Amino acid sequence: MDKKITVLPGDGIGPEVVASAVSVLQAVGKRYHHTFHIAYGAIGGTAIDQHNDPLPQETIALCEQSDAILLGAVGGPKWDQNPAELRPEKGLLRIRKHFDLFSNLRPVQAIPSLLKASPLKEDIVKDVDLLIVRELTGGLYFGEPRQRTDEAALDTLVYTRAEIERIVDSAFQLARVRRGKLTSVDKANVLESSRLWRQIVDEKKAGYPDVEVEHSLVDSTAMKLITNPAAYDVVVTENMFGDILSDEASVITGSLGVLPSASIRSDNFGLYEPVHGSAPEIAGKGIANPAATILSVAMMLKYSFGLIEEAAEIERAVTAVFEDGYYTADLATPGSRVLTTFEWAEKVINELDTSFVSDSIMTSYI
Amino acid sequence: MDKKITVLPGDGIGPEVVASAVSVLQAVGKRYHHTFHIAYGAIGGTAIDQHNDPLPQETIALCEQSDAILLGAVGGPKWDQNPAELRPEKGLLRIRKHFDLFSNLRPVQAIPSLLKASPLKEDIVKDVDLLIVRELTGGLYFGEPRQRTDEAALDTLVYTRAEIERIVDSAFQLARVRRGKLTSVDKANVLESSRLWRQIVDEKKAGYPDVEVEHSLVDSTAMKLITNPAAYDVVVTENMFGDILSDEASVITGSLGVLPSASIRSDNFGLYEPVHGSAPEIAGKGIANPAATILSVAMMLKYSFGLIEEAAEIERAVTAVFEDGYYTADLATPGSRVLTTFEWAEKVINELDTSFVSDSIMTSYI
Ligand SMILES: [Mg+2]
Ligand SMILES: [Mg+2]
Numbered sequence: 001m002d003k004k005i006t007v008l009p010g011d012g013i014g015p016e017v018v019a020s021a022v023s024v025l026q027a028v029g030k031r032y033h034h035t036f037h038i039a040y041g042a043i044g045g046t047a048i049d050q051h052n053d054p055l056p057q058e059t060i061a062l063c064e065q066s067d068a069i070l071l072g073a074v075g076g077p078k079w080d081q082n083p084a085e086l087r088p089e090k091g092l093l094r095i096r097k098h099f100d101l102f103s104n105l106r107p108v109q110a111i112p113s114l115l116k117a118s119p120l121k122e123d124i125v126k127d128v129d130l131l132i133v134r135e136l137t138g139g140l141y142f143g144e145p146r147q148r149t150d151e152a153a154l155d156t157l158v159y160t161r162a163e164i165e166r167i168v169d170s171a172f173q174l175a176r177v178r179r180g181k182l183t184s185v186d187k188a189n190v191l192e193s194s195r196l197w198r199q200i201v202d203e204k205k206a207g208y209p210d211v212e213v214e215h216s217l218v219d220s221t222a223m224k225l226i227t228n229p230a231a232y233d234v235v236v237t238e239n240m241f242g243d244i245l246s247d248e249a250s251v252i253t254g255s256l257g258v259l260p261s262a263s264i265r266s267d268n269f270g271l272y273e274p275v276h277g278s279a280p281e282i283a284g285k286g287i288a289n290p291a292a293t294i295l296s297v298a299m300m301l302k303y304s305f306g307l308i309e310e311a312a313e314i315e316r317a318v319t320a321v322f323e324d325g326y327y328t329a330d331l332a333t334p335g336s337r338v339l340t341t342f343e344w345a346e347k348v349i350n351e352l353d354t355s356f357v358s359d360s361i362m363t364s365y366i
Numbered sequence: 367m368d369k370k371i372t373v374l375p376g377d378g379i380g381p382e383v384v385a386s387a388v389s390v391l392q393a394v395g396k397r398y399h400h401t402f403h404i405a406y407g408a409i410g411g412t413a414i415d416q417h418n419d420p421l422p423q424e425t426i427a428l429c430e431q432s433d434a435i436l437l438g439a440v441g442g443p444k445w446d447q448n449p450a451e452l453r454p455e456k457g458l459l460r461i462r463k464h465f466d467l468f469s470n471l472r473p474v475q476a477i478p479s480l481l482k483a484s485p486l487k488e489d490i491v492k493d494v495d496l497l498i499v500r501e502l503t504g505g506l507y508f509g510e511p512r513q514r515t516d517e518a519a520l521d522t523l524v525y526t527r528a529e530i531e532r533i534v535d536s537a538f539q540l541a542r543v544r545r546g547k548l549t550s551v552d553k554a555n556v557l558e559s560s561r562l563w564r565q566i567v568d569e570k571k572a573g574y575p576d577v578e579v580e581h582s583l584v585d586s587t588a589m590k591l592i593t594n595p596a597a598y599d600v601v602v603t604e605n606m607f608g609d610i611l612s613d614e615a616s617v618i619t620g621s622l623g624v625l626p627s628a629s630i631r632s633d634n635f636g637l638y639e640p641v642h643g644s645a646p647e648i649a650g651k652g653i654a655n656p657a658a659t660i661l662s663v664a665m666m667l668k669y670s671f672g673l674i675e676e677a678a679e680i681e682r683a684v685t686a687v688f689e690d691g692y693y694t695a696d697l698a699t700p701g702s703r704v705l706t707t708f709e710w711a712e713k714v715i716n717e718l719d720t721s722f723v724s725d726s727i728m729t730s731y732i
Contacts, residue, residue, distance in 0.1 A: 119490045119593050140523060146558045150527065153562035157506060157521040187606075192512045196519035219613040226592065226617050227485050240553075244610060247585040251592050 001034040003305055004066040008043040008059065011088060012278025013288035014072020020290035020345035021070065021297045027349040028301070028310050039066065043095065044074025044088035044278075054091030060098060068304040069095070069271040070297065073278035088278075096136060101263035101271055102163070103170045104134040105299065106246040108229075110253045113322045114331065117254030120226065125253050127230040131178065132249055133171040134242025136263055138163045139193075141239050159193050159238065164200045166266060171236035172208040181233035182213050185221045185241055197238065218245070225249050250275055257330050258318075260295035262303055270304045272296040286340045289328040291318055294348060317351035367400040369671055370432040374409040374425065377454060378644025379654035379707075380438020386656035386711035387436065387663045393715045394667070394676050405432065409461065410440025410454035410644075420457030426464060434670040435461070435637040436663065439644035454644075462502060467629035467637055468529070469536045470500040471665065472612040474595075476619045479688045480697065484620030486592065491619050493596040497544065498615055499537040500608025502629055504529045505559075507605050525559050525604065530566045532632060537602035538574040547599035548579050551587045551607055563604065584611070591615050616641055623696050624684075626661035628669055636670045638662040652706045655694040657684055660714060683717035 007022060009015035022038060029036045041059035048054050054074070063069050074088040084090065095101075110128040118125050143156030168184070175182040184201040186194035198215055205213050216224070218241045224231065225245065229252050237245060250256050257276055264270035274292030282288055295318060302311035325336050326347050332338045339347065373388060375381035388404060395402045407425035414420050420440070429435050440454040450456065461467075476494040484491050509522030534550070541548040550567040552560035564581055571579050582590070584607045590597065591611065595618050603611060616622050623642055630636035640658030648654055661684060668677035691702050692713050698704045705713065 119487060120485050121487060124485045141556050143520075148558040148562055150562075152524065152526045153559040154509075155523040155557045155559050157523060158518065159520075160518045161516065187609075190507050191521045192514040193519040193521050196514055196516075219609045222588070222610045222614040223617045223622075226614065241610075243553075243585045244588045244607075248588040248592065248614065251589045256589075 001305065001307070002037070003034070003068065004037045004039065005300070006039050006041055006059075006063045006066040006069045008041050008069060008071045009046075010043050010072040010074040010278065011045040011076050012073055012280040012283040014044075014074070014278055016283070016286060016288050016341050017274065017290040017293040018070060018072040020341050021293035023342075023345055024294050024314065024348055024352075025070075025297045027352055028314060031352060032307070032310050034307070034310075043071065043091045045076050045079045047091060048079060048082070048086055048088065052086070054086065054088050055094045055098075060095075063095070063099065068269065068300050070293075070300065071271055071273040072293065073274065073276065075278045076280040076283075095271065096263055099269065099271065100137060100265050102135060102137040103167055103264045104136040104242065104246075105174075105262040105264065105303070106132040106134060106242075106249070106259070106275070107299075108132070108249045108253055108255075108259065111255050111258065111319055111322055113325070114255045114258070115253065116333070117331065118252065119254070120229075120252050124227070125229060128253050129179075130229065130232040130249065131174060131234050132242060132246040133167065133174060133234060133236040134246055135163065135167040135238045136242075137239075139239035157191070157193050157240075159196065161196070161200065164197055165204070168197075168201055168204050168236060170264070170266070171234055172204060172211055175211045175234040176208060179233040180211050182211050183216050183221070183232055183235045184213065185216050185218050185235060185237035185245065187218050187241075188215070189217065193238070201236075221245060222248060225252065257289050258291035258295065260292050260299050262296070262299045264303055268304050268306075270300065272300045272304075286342065287329045288341050289330050290341050290345050291322075291328075294318055294345065313352060314348070317348045320351050321347045367671065367673070368403070369400065369434070370403045370405065371666070372405050372407055372425075372429045372432040372435045374407050374435060374437045375412075376409050376438040376440040376644065377411040377442050378439055378646040378649040380410075380440070380644055382649070382652060382654050382707050383640065383656040383659040384436060384438040386707050387659035389708075389711055390660050390680060390714055390718075391663045393718055394680060397718060398673070398676050400673070400676075409437065409457045411442050411445045413457060414445060414448070414452055414454065418452070420452065420454050421460045421464075426461075429461070429465065434635065434666050436659075436666065437637055437639040438659065439640065439642065441644045442646040442649075444646075461637065462629055465635065465637065466503060466631050468501060468503040469533055469630045470502040470608065470612070471540075471628040471630065471669070472498040472500065472616070472625070472641070473665075474498070474615045474619055474625065475621075477621050477624065477685055477688055479691070480621045480624070481619065482699070483697065484618065486595075486618050490593070491595060494619050495545075496595065496598040496615065497540060497600050498608060498612040499533065499540060499600060499602040500612055501529065501533040501604045502608075503605075505605035523557070523559050523606075525562065527562070527566065530563055531570070534567055534570050534602060536630070536632075537600055538570060538577055541577045541600040542574060545599040546577050548577050549582050549587070549598055549601045550579065551582050551584050551601060551603035551611065553584050553607075554581070555583065559604070587611060588614060591618065623655050624657035624661065626658050626665050628662070628665045630669055634670050634672075636666065638666040638670075652708065653695045654707050655696050656707050656711050657688075657694075660684055660711065679718060680714070683714045686717050687713045
């Protein structure tokens with residue numbers, strides 16, 4: 001397979017974690033005989049410094065010619081006082097909007113050796129393996145009219161059938177290649193938009209007889225994500241509920257710093273990025289944790305390129321390195337072995353190597 | 367003090383828990399020389415059966431002549447298929463709206479002997495003592511226009527300055543008689559209504575120099591309620607965010623079944639009710655847990671009548687009975703002593719007695 005990837009390192013620890021993830025990507029390419037062509041572009045604060053624009057035209061052009069985007073992180077105190085249009089985050093919002101990346105995937109999976117950092121009891125979270133599918137381009141975030149005077153303010157929660165259908169379809173498709181369970185979250189006892197949402201989920205059901213569907217109210221979902229998170233497989237919801245629930249879910253397993261994400265459109269073109277931020281306070285020290293960005297590369301292989309086996313191999317290697325007791329400084333506990341960003345990524349690459357070698361040995365023995 | 371209270375037992379376990387709570391209320395009245403006049407009214411399914419109306423006119427009239435309302439719970443399978451206007455829950459929505467009960471108070475406090483039932487690690491939750499103040503009569507739940515066709519649907523999130531000011535003022539006042547910390551939750555990086563909300567909180571600050579104020583985004587609050595809930599004192603937010611966050615917060619300490627709530631208006635008239643539902647499956651067996659309703663009575667004494675000491679005494683007694691190892695069946699663990707609804711309430715009354723007696727002895731010795 002031959003793929004073009006635009007890499008946008010961004011600000012803070014972005015360049016370090018992205019460099020590590022790209023080295024893992026290239027290692028996987030080598031093992032599995034794929035060619036990944038990498039081009040680098042500017043976004044965020046770095047792009048403001050260089051081009052006076054958090055999302056320069058040349059970056060957009062680069063992305064338009066590629067098959068997927070890998071992003072590090074944007075933002076930092078240097079640009080905090082900038083006007084809205086010259087804020088690093090604006091680059092992120094604009095790129096999602098420009099490429100119509102309506103489906104935001106936020107997986108949360110328990111990693112055994114990280115559970116000690118979870119605020120929840122181990123029994124509750126040890127089997128967590130869920131995927132929140134958040135609608136990313138509609139709802140309250142973009143609805144018109146939106147107005148504010150000194151005396152009143154108004155936002156509009158609006159969804160069209162087409163917007164709901166495409167996100168619901170994508171969630172059904174994800175559920176059928178996972179454990180076959182879909183939880184649709186709404187507030188249908190109160191909101192008209194939720195009633196249409198629920199109606200469309202019910203209409204779509206017939207097309208996915210292999211998927212078991214449940215409806216869940218957003219407030220009761222917020223409870224159950226704490227009391228029984230292992231009960232969820234795929235959770236699909238609108239933009240605002242998805243924002244709240246995906247952030248809530250991100251802290252339950254103690255692995256917030258290692259969570260990847262994807263923002264995808266219907267043709268599987270997508271942008272992949274770690275959930276964590278640019279952490280300017282530790283930037284340039286080589287101590288950042290690259291796991292979230294490496295796992296974002298795995299999501300890219302799976303969701304944009306359909307390389308299921310390669311993605312699973314990266315996920316396995318990442319978990320194995322943690323289980324072997326190797327951590328970056330952020331996750332270190334007494335007795336654990338602390339590695340730099342690049343050393344940690346190298347462990348992952350070695351782990352890929354090992355398994356490749358043992359696979360080859362296996363094959364020659366059979 | 368002489369107060370009139372309308373008691374609305376409602377459906378399911380409502381009558382049992384309310385009867386227990388009223389007995390505690392009367393015991394407190396006797397000890398502290400207050401007279402509480404109790405009148406009973408119908409609401410919910412029971413009211414539908416008797417009057418074909420989940421909130422009959424005579425119930426409203428009764429409430430209008432009283433100083434506070436104590437409610438059990440409404441709802442049950444018997445009325446689940448009723449049309450919207452004849453659903454038990456409609457009685458609850460209508461009474462809140464009729465009396466303009468805009469301030470919904472949802473306290474969450476760790477009770478040491480119940481922490482074992484928490485999904486969170488004991489260290490994280492043992493010091494939790496927070497109060498969520500939810501705006502209850504505005505926002506997405508009531509905003510116009512609200513429309514739905516087969517092709518699109520729309521809800522409106524609207525707040526006036528007056529609506530925001532009164533809830534923010536009430537939250538500041540609550541914070542100053544607690545630990546002096548107020549967290550205002552919004553989504554000001556996205557929503558116009560949140561920007562007005564944040565502006566008004568900032569304007570109000572000057573009037574409450576004794577209160578420390580922080581702004582927090584709703585998604586990051588959803589995380590921190592899990593990772594560090596003990597950091598919160600009073601949390602104030604709009605209707606939808608409050609719905610989600612108060613339900614999320616309700617499960618963190620393992621004491622969901624014992625949580626009280628209040629819905630209050632500016633003159634301190636209020637409706638008090640347990641957070642739990644009508645639990646029709648155990649209704650009439652005398653095994654329901656009356657703690658949440660008893661603690662709702664404590665809230666009534668504190669917030670509607672200003673009887674701070676009496677309220678604290680009920681809270682102390684409830685905690686003491688739990689700490690002595692007495693539970694109703696829902697909270698029983700191997701080795702705990704299981705009591706019926708009325709036996710448990712009696713333990714609380716005895717606990718009040720004891721302290722009253724020891725106070726008298728103390729006084730006569732001094
Ligand atoms: Mg968020
Ligand atoms: Mg709720």
